Amino acid sequence: MAKLLFRLRHVTDEEAMEVRDLLAAHGFDTYETQAGFFRLGVDAIWLRNPHQHDAAIAVLDAYQAERLERAQREHQAAVERGEAETLWRRLAAHPLQVLLVLLAVGLIAALTLLPFLGLSRA
Secondary structure, eight states: OOOEEOHHHHHHHHHHHHHHHHHHTTTOOEEEEEOTTTTSSSEEEEEEEEEGHHHHHHHHHHHHHHHHHHHHHHHHHHHHHSOOOOHHHHHOHHHHHHHHHHHHHHHHHHHHHHHHHHHHHH
């Protein structure tokens, strides 16, 4: 019976292609499923041979550790160059979006605290 190997939901196309290529390079027999129109299924990569599962997981763990290290290096380099996104840079680039988010957060906080503020007056 096939075993779930890698969920593709919320995964970038770049990462999904890297995972496909990695699994193919190591000779794992895989197939993919799609969630479908109503999202009732699972977007995933499955391993046909369950006896290869431990080896495939080890390969994916090594890949994800390397990907994490690479992303951290890229972020650190962006911080050192002064190009990393900060709240102030986002505010300068998208002022309306940031202000609407802050307004929504304030509204939600007010609606949440309103019953408690009414109790303090009694």
